[in-house]
Amino acid sequence: MKDNNNKYRFAKKELGKISIPIVVLFIVSLSYYFYMRNDALRMAKANSEFALENAENMILTRLGKIQTVVNSMQPLVEYALDDPDDMFDIARHTVESSSRIMGSGIAFKEDYYPQKGHWYEIYVGHQAGCDTLIAKQVGSAEHDYFQMEWYRSGLAAEKGVWSNPYYDNVGGKSYMMSYAVPIHDESGEVVGVIGADITTDTLANIVRSIKPYPHSFCTLTTNDGTILVTPPAYPKGRYKVFTEVIEGKNLILNIIVPYPDMYGRLWRSTIFFVLMALTGILSVFFIAYRSMQNLWKLNEVRIKEQHIEDELAIAREIQQSLLPTGASASSIPKVDVCGLQIPAKYVGGDLYDYYVRGNKLFFCIGDVSGKGVPAALLMAISHSLFRTLSAHDESPESIMKSFNAAINDNNSDMMFITMFIGVLDMETGVVRYCNAGHNPPIIIRDGQPEYIATEPSLLLGVETHATYTAHTLELAPGDSLFLYTDGLTEAENARTELFGEKRALEVAAGFHKITAAEQVKQMREAMQLFVDHAEQSDDLTLLVIRHTETSANTNTLTLTNNINDLERLEPFLEEFFHQNGLAPAPLSQISLALEEALANVIMYAYPEGTQGDVTLSMKVEGKAICMEIRDKGVPFNPLQQQEVNLDVPLEERKIGGLGIHLIKEIMDSVAYEYHDGRNVLKLVFTTEINEI
Amino acid sequence: MTINITEEGNTITAAFDGRLDTIAAQQISETIEPLLQHADRNIILDCGKMPFISSSGLRIFLKIRKEVAAKGGKVYLKDICPDVQQVFKMTKLDDLFETIG
Structure with missing residues (x-):
């Protein structure tokens, strides 16, 4: 549970770090979107305005042509004022001048021609469903043109004037616009109005041709809201409207741009951008998650390793505690003993021991095959076997025989032990020893070192019924027995040279009249000097038994x-x-x-x-x-x-x-x-x- | 071992001359009485001429320190030699005394 909490906290911390780039990416995306959106809007506005201006110009040009026709009729009418019937020809001529002119009227003030009555308005124009032009006097009480807007504005105008669009329910049956020009008599007084009508449909093709965007539409309305030109269908969804007022004509042009036309590119690029960013973020997440998983694993492995290391450290302490202490050595009379053990790993398979029983010193040195924990376990067993077996037995060969029998029991892993057991009579200095395959110790007599020459017996753990032979040597006062394991002679330097027995012997040549502790120290220093910085590959054990001189200097x-x-x-x-x-x-x-x-x-x-x-x-x-x-x-x-x-x-x-x-x-x-x-x-x- | 005690204002200086061994420690138990009586002042134990101290000697110093701690004075060790310093270290008493000089 605690572990999970740690994991959770760890993940939170790491993911917290990742969230910073995500937030930054999010802000950048948003800024990009709004900046580009503004830009798109500005573009749409510019495009639309351009299109609208274009349309306005086209509309004005078209209307301008009508104006020209009507303006050119004005002097003809003024010239022919004397003959009211001539007006038919002029009106017909007007209508025929432009295909876009639906009809033309020439109307006079009340009672201008007394012979024609109160109303006199000549009208020539197309009639729906009829190819020929109609021409007639239309003024009457029913068609009281004095009240009509085109006539009134025409009278009031200085030159020509366009009427507001209006629905004509008499002639064209459609929305119309009229252009009216005043008629003056010789004295300059306004006596009537010439007018020409067009249907607003003539502007429709212009309006419909305005298409700044593929799905945009243009409409034409009057300024009071009457729709003159409508789109075929209003766009679905959201759209933007841009407007242009055509001055003096009471017309308004609108462009309707659907959002997809306006923002389509932006949307596509934004989606692409966001997808890219998301891919990036997800990759970062993925990588972070994987590396965190690795970190967790590594952490777990580290914790396990720490556990093992802790346990090995304890094992090392236990193993070291099996070794005899310096204090126990100092209490031994006439004999100076010193031992040293340095495992290559935490624990090792070397062992040495010594203790005094009666007037005899029992000692042993051994090397269990292999290294590390398995060797250490067998070393611990061997240690207690030595103590147990030697407790009631003074003969090294019989101790060795029992030792071998015990080791061979259940030795399914075929672990071998080399072992040297010695029993020193402290009164006489005589050592009985038995060597089961162990490196021959060095005996130092009068400063002259030499290896013990006797043939060693079979090592322990090979053959249950092996026999062991004991030999005898004498340690005179001042003599030393130097025992070691192969960690000394097989110590390797960086050039893979071995320390070797010869070098060991050379160092031992200096062991004259110095204490056991000093011998151990000097041998170890010599070895370290030789090995230099190479890693220790094998357990090292040294044991020195020295018969002290009877000191006269007490x-x-x-x-x-x-x-x-x-x-x-x-x-x-x-x-x-x-x-x-x-x-x-x-x-x-x-x-x-x-x-x-x-x-x-x-x-x-x-x-x-x-x-x-x-x-x-x-x-x-x-x-x-x-x-x-x-x-x-x-x-x-x-x-x-x-x-x-x-x-x-x-x-x-x-x-x-x-x-x-x-x-x-x-x-x-x-x-x-x-x-x-x-x-x-x-x-x-x-x-x-x-x-x- | 002789001890020379001098007073100056609020400060009493006890100059130790010689080895403060087991014998000396027994001898000076009366000599240091004035120090204990004036334990509310600053007491300087001048060890400049003291080459040796035993555990009995340490106990004398501890006794002075205890009295000083009770009466609100201060105690300082002056000019302590390396050998004696080593003994204070071994017994971890070196942290208990402020040293000067």
């Missing part, structure tokens, strides 16, 4: 349980350092540790008022300074005292314990034992910190 100081006796400690230490040619650097620290230890005994070991002694003995072994403090006071193990917790505030700390803490801080090993009625505190100080 200095002893005995103090009474009087605190003032401590004054003798400092001069004693200075003398000891001087005698052994030691560098004075650690003197102050050793002095502090010893003072703490001795003061502890002096003040608390013996009951108030009783006398008692405390003895300090010191000797140098290699680079180690070994110290022993013995007293016959009440049994007291300072190591079992609760460790002072230095991290709690001072006010909450218990007073005391500081001295013991200082001893532990300064000394490399501190061991306590109580035997024969004595407290024995063993302290070891080495100038170089043991790397293990």
Whole structure:
């Protein structure tokens, strides 16, 4: 659940980042659309205006021709005013002058020709359904032209004037427009009006020819809203109307442009743009999603790896804890032991062990085939087998035989172990050993190193009934036995050269009169120098058993349980350092540790008022300074005292314990034992910190 | 071990001369009485001539610090040598004392 939450939060964060370009794309698309839409509208307006102006000009030209005809009749009428019947010829001539003129009338003022009556209007014109022109006097009480708009406006006009379009229910039976020109007599007075009619249909073909867009339409209306020319059908959907007023003619031109015509291109390009953007965004989404999936997977793998690593780190600790400690080594009399193990991976298949039973030192070194966890498991088993089998058996060959039998049981994976087991009699220095296929150890006598020459027996885990033979060698005081696993001799440098047995022997040639810890350190340094930066490919284990020389240089100081006796400690230490040619650097620290230890005994070991002694003995072994403090006071193990917790505030700390803490801080090993009625505190100080 | 105590205004300086080992620590428990009595002032423990300190010595310093903390004064360590500094470090007491000089 928690994992999912993390995933969700992670996804939200990542998708949040993606949403920014999406929003930007959206804004850009919108801006683009509105900008282009405005542009399209402006274009449509310009196109329409151009078309409208064109139409207006064409209409004006057409009307202009009519005007010319009528204007040219005006002087004829004025010349023929004396003869009212001549007007028929003039009107006929007018109608015949232009096919577009439906009819022409010449009307005179009330009672102008008394002989013709109150009304006198000559009309010549086409009649619907009749080829010939009709010509007659039409003025009468029923056709009272004095009241008609064309006549009245004609009278009032200075030159000529167009009437508003009107529906003619007498002649053309359609919408008409009339052009009227006033007639003057010789004195200049207006006496009548010449008029010509056209149907508005004559303008229709002009209007219909206006098509700036494939599906646009043009209409012609009067300014009072009467529609003169209509489109064949009004467009469906939304459209835009552009208008032009024809000045002086009371006509209005409209262009109706449907949206698809106007915005079609824009819509197509916008859809294309949006599709492109969407494709882009979806690709980004897809890529982001995939990479996030990969990240999640990677994260999961990392967490799993971390788990495994954590567990391996614990396994390593457990494995290292199986190894004997430096403290246990320092408590072994007459023998100086030091071991080192560095697994190639977290855990390894090498093992070594040593412990003291009675006056014998039992030790072993081995190498389980393979590396890593499987080898480590068998190593752990081998470790406990060695302890168990050697607990009641002092003979290395019989321990080895039982070992082999135990390993062969259920060894379905055919894991092999090479093993060297030795038992050192610490009184005599005699070692009985048995080698099951392990690398031959180096024995260093008087500074002369050589490999043990005896033939090794079969390695463990191959043959249940294999027999093992023991051999004997003697470790005189000062002699060392140097054991190792193939991690040493087969260590490879970058040029894939092996460290080899020869080099190991050369390094061991320098192991004269130096401690086991120093031998381990020098061998490891030599190997590291050789390998340089190449990766460690195999587990490395070193174990040194050194028979210490009986030191003549043991200095002893005995103090009474009087605190003032401590004054003798400092001069004693200075003398000891001087005698052994030691560098004075650690003197102050050793002095502090010893003072703490001795003061502890002096003040608390013996009951108030009783006398008692405390003895300090010191000797140098290699680079180690070994110290022993013995007293016959009440049994007291300072190591079992609760460790002072230095991290709690001072006010909450218990007073005391500081001295013991200082001893532990300064000394490399501190061991306590109580035997024969004595407290024995063993302290070891080495100038170089043991790397293990 | 001798201790030279001087007063100057609100400041008391205790100059330690010699090793502050287990014996010395027992000897000076009375000598430092004036320091404890004036623990409401600034106390400077001058360690310039003190090459060595044991855990008993540390306890003396802690005693002074405790008294000072209770009475509202301040305590400083002056001219502390590397060896002694090391002992303070090992016992993690180095954070408890302000050092000067």
